[in-house]
Amino acid sequence: MIELKNINKTFKVAKRNAGFSEAVKALFHKEYTTINALQDVSFTIGDGEMVGYIGPNGAGKSSTIKIMSGILTPDSGECIINGYTPWRDRVKHVKEIGVVFGQRSQLWWDVPVIDSFDLIKDIYKVDDTSYKKTLSQLIELLNISEIIRTPARQLSLGQRMRCEIAASLLHNPKVLFLDEPTIGLDAVSKISVRDFIKTINRENKTTVILTTHDMQDIEALTERILLIGKGRILLDGTLTELKKRNSVHKTLTVDYSGEKLPEFENMATVRDLNGHAEIVINTDLLSVSEAITTISQKVEIKDISVAGETSEEMVVSLYKEFEI
Amino acid sequence: MKKYISFFKIRFISGLQYRAAAWAGIATQFAWGGMTLLMFWAFYQNGENSFPMTFSELSSYIWMQQAFLAMFMAWFFDGEIFDSITSGNIAYELCRPCDLYSMWFTKNMAIRLSKVMLRCLPILLVAAFLPYPFNITLPPDFLSGVLFLISIVLGFLVLISFSMLIYISAFYTLSPMGIRMLATSVIEFFAGAVIPLPFFPEALQPVMYALPFASMQNTPFMIYVGHISDSEIVKSMVLQVIWLAVLVIAGRLLMKHALKKVVVQGG
Numbered sequence: 001m002i003e004l005k006n007i008n009k010t011f012k013v014a015k016r017n018a019g020f021s022e023a024v025k026a027l028f029h030k031e032y033t034t035i036n037a038l039q040d041v042s043f044t045i046g047d048g049e050m051v052g053y054i055g056p057n058g059a060g061k062s063s064t065i066k067i068m069s070g071i072l073t074p075d076s077g078e079c080i081i082n083g084y085t086p087w088r089d090r091v092k093h094v095k096e097i098g099v100v101f102g103q104r105s106q107l108w109w110d111v112p113v114i115d116s117f118d119l120i121k122d123i124y125k126v127d128d129t130s131y132k133k134t135l136s137q138l139i140e141l142l143n144i145s146e147i148i149r150t151p152a153r154q155l156s157l158g159q160r161m162r163c164e165i166a167a168s169l170l171h172n173p174k175v176l177f178l179d180e181p182t183i184g185l186d187a188v189s190k191i192s193v194r195d196f197i198k199t200i201n202r203e204n205k206t207t208v209i210l211t212t213h214d215m216q217d218i219e220a221l222t223e224r225i226l227l228i229g230k231g232r233i234l235l236d237g238t239l240t241e242l243k244k245r246n247s248v249h250k251t252l253t254v255d256y257s258g259e260k261l262p263e264f265e266n267m268a269t270v271r272d273l274n275g276h277a278e279i280v281i282n283t284d285l286l287s288v289s290e291a292i293t294t295i296s297q298k299v300e301i302k303d304i305s306v307a308g309e310t311s312e313e314m315v316v317s318l319y320k321e322f323e324i
Numbered sequence: 325m326k327k328y329i330s331f332f333k334i335r336f337i338s339g340l341q342y343r344a345a346a347w348a349g350i351a352t353q354f355a356w357g358g359m360t361l362l363m364f365w366a367f368y369q370n371g372e373n374s375f376p377m378t379f380s381e382l383s384s385y386i387w388m389q390q391a392f393l394a395m396f397m398a399w400f401f402d403g404e405i406f407d408s409i410t411s412g413n414i415a416y417e418l419c420r421p422c423d424l425y426s427m428w429f430t431k432n433m434a435i436r437l438s439k440v441m442l443r444c445l446p447i448l449l450v451a452a453f454l455p456y457p458f459n460i461t462l463p464p465d466f467l468s469g470v471l472f473l474i475s476i477v478l479g480f481l482v483l484i485s486f487s488m489l490i491y492i493s494a495f496y497t498l499s500p501m502g503i504r505m506l507a508t509s510v511i512e513f514f515a516g517a518v519i520p521l522p523f524f525p526e527a528l529q530p531v532m533y534a535l536p537f538a539s540m541q542n543t544p545f546m547i548y549v550g551h552i553s554d555s556e557i558v559k560s561m562v563l564q565v566i567w568l569a570v571l572v573i574a575g576r577l578l579m580k581h582a583l584k585k586v587v588v589q590g591g
Contacts, residue, residue: 106416122330
């Protein structure tokens with residue numbers, strides 16, 4: 001159970017204008033601006049949930065993750081995870097969580113991955129039997145048996161990321177924080193990472209909180225989405241709800257034979273050329289099936305496809321809507 | 325405790341990998357030790373009596389210093405620790421169920437000991453077979469040998485606890501270079517790494533001996549070469565323990581404060 005209540009965090013950032021004289025001035029007097037990284041952030045996440053945490057760069061995603069993993073102390077507010085306040089009971093708290101920072105590495109650079117794993121086992125005091133069990137499960141699911149004897153520095157990014165994720169799960173945490181776990185990965189690695197996250201969430205009932213910019217991650221993994229912008233939680237809902245809320249327009253792409261399409265009521269023909277037409281409908285006014293029926297009464301449809309707004313487009317329009 | 329031992333092991337093993345660096349280090353330290361001794365030899369030609377230590381004592385001191393250089397060199401820092409602070413990689417270290425102070429302390433011990441391990445024996449062996457009075461001799465008696473062993477461990481810990489303060493200062497300054505350079509020079513000078521402490525003016529000596537720097541390499545090596553009275557041995561070793569306690573407590577408090585206001589850089 002994760003509970004955040006009215007979390008606030010500000011950072012002081014030194015600012016100065018460009019130029020030599022400004023640099024000299026800054027030696028004696030520094031001007032700071034205060035940035036509200038998080039304002040009044042509150043949410044609750046139940047056990048075994050998988051939540052996507054999205055927002056543009058600098059919105060406060062990583063700060064929230066850092067607070068939840070006990071690295072940052074917020075200025076005010078409460079956060080209780082499995083009964084602990086992360087920054088107060090840091091050592092007890094971190095035993096029960098796993099964290100993956102997609103842009104950093106926790107594996108020791110010079111030694112084979114398995115040595116890092118063994119060290120992590122000792123750090124978390126995992127007993128031998130459960131370590132062996134977890135390790136073999138992770139090796140199988142992440143398909144890393146071939147690479148764990150290689151030093152981390154010689155692994156490709158995709159291979160390394162799979163090992164990083166394994167390293168964060170060796171102590172069987174109840175909660176897993178993933179901060180951009182698929183950043184920079186190729187399609188195959190992305191899919192295997194996603195499948196893996198899904199599996200451990202389903203089988204081990206691990207609570208997963210995932211930040212990402214890749215909407216496919218969100219689509220493949222999470223039902224619930226938290227949207228943060230300028231340090232505030234803006235939306236909390238399911239992906240389908242969000243999509244419904246935003247996408248009332250559908251685009252029909254039709255290949256047809258016969259005479260040219262006439263103008264229909266409630267349908268906007270965007271393009272119509274040589275038997276290939278794109279028609280946009282507003283589903284509040286006209287359902288997709290009605291539209292298809294109407295069109296097929298006039299012409300012979302050879303091929304038809306219906307496209308809603310993609311998640312990417314949805315996020316862009318959300319960001320626009322909230323001006324973040 | 326086990327986690328710190330494992331942590332020690334992994335750092336120690338990776339430190340042992342650098343064998344070419346060890347050979348180069350041994351060669352440098354021989355050259356350096358030899359040069360220092362020859363320089364002092366030139367001064368000693370004017371009459372050994374005008375110097376506080378006998379030349380033979382001085383030879384032992386210099387060779388011990390060279391053999392255990394990696395344990396006491398103040399200018400050596402673990403770049404990884406500074407990097408983790410400035411780049412923000414410390415995020416991972418902070419989400420381990422470990423005490424960061426102990427973890428870094430262990431790390432430092434491991435790196436330095438792995439270096440000493442590779443270097444001290446060849447230097448001690450060769451230095452033992454050099455012609456008198458340039459050779460290293462055994463401690464004056466068995467008891468001094470035992471006290472030396474205890475004292476060198478204490479001195480080693482004092483040095484590390486002092487450099488911990490410099491690591492932690494990187495949380496505040498972000499660029500550790502300035503403090504690092506200043507601290508390095510101060511430690512090297514006042515610890516007797518440049519010139520053994522007995523060579524300093526008598527008026528300065530009480531102050532120099534009271535500072536934590538004298539509790540680093542000076543105390544164990546003076547016990548080893550026998551240039552210290554029995555009552556002085558007791559006094560200096562007690563001082564070592566006091567400094568160790570003070571520095572560790574100071575470091576832990578500073579770390580606690582630093583972590584409260586820590587800003588993890590980037591991302």
